[in-house]
Amino acid sequence: MGFEKKMGENSRQLNLDVGSIFVPKTISDILTEVSMMHDFSKKSSKLDFYVHSLEEEMRKVDAFKRELPHCMQLLRDAIETLKKESLRWKGREMGPVMEEFIPLKGDSEGGGRAKLSTDFSEKKNWMSSVQLWSTPVHYENQDSVLSLRSRHQEEEGSGIDSQFQGCNNIKNSGGAFLPFKKAPGLSIKEQKRDSASAVNGGLSLSIPVAELELESESPDLISVKEPSAFLRPQLQQRKQRRCWSPELHKRFVDALQHLGGAQTATPKQIRELMKVDGLTNDEVKSHLQKYRLHIRKLPSTSGGTRDFSWVAQELPNKQMVAHSGSPQDHLNLGGSAKRGSGSAIGGDSMEEDEDDKCES
DNA sequence: CCCGGAATAT
DNA sequence: CATATTCCGG
16 A cells, blocks of 8 residues: 655655565465375475465565554644644635635535545454465575475476476566555456355355555545455465466477477477476466467568567577567577478468568 | 367456 | 466367
């Protein structure tokens, strides 16, 4: 939430930005999950992981807590100042004519615009089953690796080499990269048809996280963005978005060319070849779909030099700068033999022009 | 079950 | 609009 107050003289600014609070699952979910792990030795580390996450969250909340008095003070100041100002004008009426221009809304006024109150329920007990959402909590360093996926043992002995999904680490400092996003907030609209599982016996109360109460009188100067961080009442939330980091994509592309191009490679093969832990078939499939779509669209509209940047990227070398040319230094691995249909069809578009290359 | 593609959601 | 997830028919 960000508070910002600007009043003529004593304009101070308070900006506490506390994102939502996150925990991947309800506590009972976690306990259940851990209790089902076979490998005893891993239970502890799993739990530690969660503990760590929670501690991190607590730290954020703590900052929040410290700033709250300031917020209150600011609000009080503002209110007080405005009230005084209001009083100054109380006596003298200018006549009913111009009243509309003066937005003083000290008191009654009622209906008008009470827009700020985001009060739904004033439950204050967080903690009952705080459910938030998970972030691949990679702190800072590139090396820290944690695979979020819970129930994976190990597949294939070769495993050591890779598990990295670093969505968060972005090298160029340019962007403001928010560590967390606000929770989707109050979505009043109901999900569509399914979700029919309305009635659960043991309906765990998933309670929206606390709500601050602030003076209803707070004037317009102070804008309050809702505290947010609501739980998702739905037990089955949508899968966390897999973010395809450049590394991940690189692997993808590599695997792809080993398999003979985007058109012939199949998701499962790709996934197996990538050997990235936690990557699911569907995710690869989806990525592949996007990839295929992107490839097949140049010639139609005259205008576009399409952006193939996502394939052209390379990280280890810092070489290509200008996009104008076509920096082709692709290290081609094994021969690209085509799979399946070797037929030479001169039909419409070139069958397989794999390899991302930009013609024309 | 796997795949491709469309419909949706973010 | 781009990208990721889910649904659906083959």
